[in-house]
Amino acid sequence: MNGRMTRPRVAITGMGVKTPAGTDLQGFWATLLAGRSTAAPIRRVDPAGLPVRFACEVADFDPSAYFDSKETRRTDRVAQLAFAAAADALADAGELGADPARCGVVAAAGVGGLITQEEQEYNLFSKGPSRVSPMLVPMMMPNASAALVGLKLGWTGPNFCIATACAGGTNAIGEASRLIREGSSDVVLAGGSEACVTPIAIAAFARMGALSNRNDEPELASRPFDIDRDGFVMGEGAGFLVLEEWDRAVARGARIYGEVAGYGRNSDAYHVTAPAPGGAGAAHCMRLALADAGLEPADIGHINAHGTSTDLNDAAEAEAVVKVFGENTLPVTSAKGVIGHLIAAAGAVEAVASMLAMRDGLVPPTANHQRAEPELGIDVVAGEPRPVPAAPVVSNSFGFGGHNASLVLTPAS
């Protein structure tokens, strides 16, 4: 008997999302399958004067469904979205009956409580230091979401934040699966949250040329792998998954969506924002995940790409996919055409999409993928959902800083 056969398996038994495409699984999945972009003029703040005036916002989120007014005051939107998605995932998982000391939380954050930080910096510069909120530190710290989830649930096991920029959500699920494999947790809520549709973030990402500036046609702006792509669209939201040691999930009769079968993570060590030439780091990362799962490229049914709709990411990711899987060998989709780029939440929300795709045997279309770039050599699903057999999915996320993360997710059977 080899080591892999005795290694604890990691089941996914609950999922929750708060996204621009929907704030429950059903609504989220329906919008993804419809391939309808959710990008629209920014509503939370007045975007007048900003170089980019649209984003993918979570329009119908009501914190009072999850928090009393005291908690709402003391938490940034990023932590509110995180806990709400985590609570939904927990409800979806059913009665866990787990020891709280064996329950953990791994939550990814990109920029933390930036809305609160921006408001308080305004107070600092316009009114002075005595007007800075005493709640600023616990509201802006990137680990606030992880802390809030553990605090509200009374879970005293491992609890930490992952900060690998846009790779965070995928890293969170991967690192959470390691907690279960190493035996330090029975159940882990893993995911990510982001809420930075705010002037400083929009200005900053726009200044570096990362954002699409199709202000006149926001709904056409996020177009992953399309030849006319010109940058990503800022999104916000959260996704969380309940990861559970396989045997205990089976023993309690849990509904099992599937398995976190493989995880790869590495670093480009090339440039702080640009991907390594030829997608070398990303390709190696996918190979690490496949090896961890004990699978070959031919075993994979489709790829849930990072697919940000920036020129550089999509070209490098396509090259990486071709390196590992060959040219046009399997369907590739990106959810970002519909929901924009949820930064640290992206990988978590996209893992949820991957599980639903396996459940229904349908790969959602990549919104706005109208003109393929033949040189990319990948088969991007566009227009209609594509029926596929229930087969393993590779879900990729890549972050500024050169962080790469890939998951191999497999169906329940």
Place this chain on the structure above:
Amino acid sequence: MDRDQILDLLTDAAVEVMDVDRDAVTPEARFVEDLNGDSLSVLEILEILQDKLDVDLPTEAFDGVGTVGQAADVIVKIVSERAESTAG
């Protein structure tokens, strides 16, 4: 601004910050023991009053303050001192 007006503002802020019934916020009520507060609640309330009154309320001035009435007394003193210095 007199003490009753300050008490009204304090009551509004206490209800908002600590999610308590308005009737519970009497001058004798203790922030922590009686009003569901914690070490940060008073700071949050002072933050709201700073904005409403447009005056700095230094945390040190509230050392030893335990009740709503005691907080009102300190605020009345700070507001009246500022009015005098502005007049002068």
